[in-house]
Amino acid sequence: MTFIGDSPGFWLVAICLAAGVAGLLILSLLAARGRSGEAPALAHDVALYRDQIAGIERDEARGTLAPSEAKRLKTEVARRLLEADRRAARTGGGERPARGALILPALAILAAVGGGIGIYLRLGQPGLPDLPLASRIAEADARIAGRQSQAGFVASLPPVPAMPVEPEFAALMDKLRAAVDPAVSQDLTGLALLARNEAALGNFGPARAAQERLIAVKGPTDAAADHVFLAEILIREAGAYVSPEAEAALRAALAIEPQNGAALYYYGLMFAQGGRFDRAFALWQPLMNRTAPDAPWAAILREQIAEVAMLAGVDYQPPPAPALPGPDAAALAAAADLAPEDRAAMVEGMVAQLSQRLATEGGPAEEWARLIRSLGVLGREAEAREILAEARSRFTAAEDLALIGAAATDAGLAE
Known part of the structure; x- marks a missing residue:
């Protein structure tokens, strides 16, 4: 399929339009110049009629013209004089503009047309094909499906400095690590503590290993919250990027609890990152309507949903944030x-x-x-x-x- 942006037809149409606009503007200038060219002839007619009136008055004074005839002639010439004077006033006072006065407007017209073409060549994409909505949606879906893995994205991030740890807490963590081995442990409480505390310290690799082991040990008794926390570990490690691995954890959570608020928020965030703002808003709007004010995702969802709605082409304003209880x-x-x-x-x-x-x-x-x-x-x-x-x-x-x-x-x- 050939698009107009890929063929000479696009440039032919663009050049013809530009030339047509420039031509019309220049023709209007030339027409104005042609009208102003009548001014010298009209000025000559005004002077001639005034001379004729003066001549009639002289003939009347010498007695060569009867008063009645002189009055008739002066009335006729005066009528022509007034008509010529009115025409001269309409053409600019009878002075012909200099030839150079039209050069600057003509150059400005050509510069505007040429500048517009130049700006388009610099900022536009002449070879970009037409982008119907269906094509943009397909491209966004392909971009989401082929996005970078967790390991690849994390490797592209700058290193994060280690979080300072108080000695007492560091000693407790050493004991916990010694007691709970994520590779073989069956201790659900120990694995949960290890995963949460490693994540709090920014040690996302060990936190992920502990949480994955926790889910495996729970087996069919796992909860949606377990998979959501695994997804949060991956998302925090990737700096808020929702990777395919995080998506798999979110899918598992939603399979257990389809209305899980945290999972729906992160799942919508994944679509927003991939350019599917329509799907993100479709997830976030009902979530926003039923989210409790104290939900962990309530504040960030309220901040982001308005922009997502705008990008999805929807006129939407989130409800105002309720006042939090407690001393402010x-x-x-x-x-x-x-x-x-x-x-x-x-x-x-x-x-x-x-x-x-x-x-x-x-x-x-x-x-x-x-x-x-x-x-x-x-x-x-x-x-x-x-x-x-x-x-x-x-x-x-x-x-x-x-x-x-x-x-x-x-x-x-x-x-």
């Missing part, structure tokens, strides 16, 4: 107006409620970050460090860990 900056500021005893009781009560709810029900990374900041304000550094360690063991997504790390910095917890 406004509440702490309001407490500053109270008496010291009342202020301390108010802040302690709000912090206690938030801490108890997170311990029993859990919550998003934003609430854990808020609790860490609040404990830092109260000067309870040891407790803040405990909450920080627990939060880092609970969350593995890069965005969540960044929120928690920022809260630790605000609370004055040295890393």
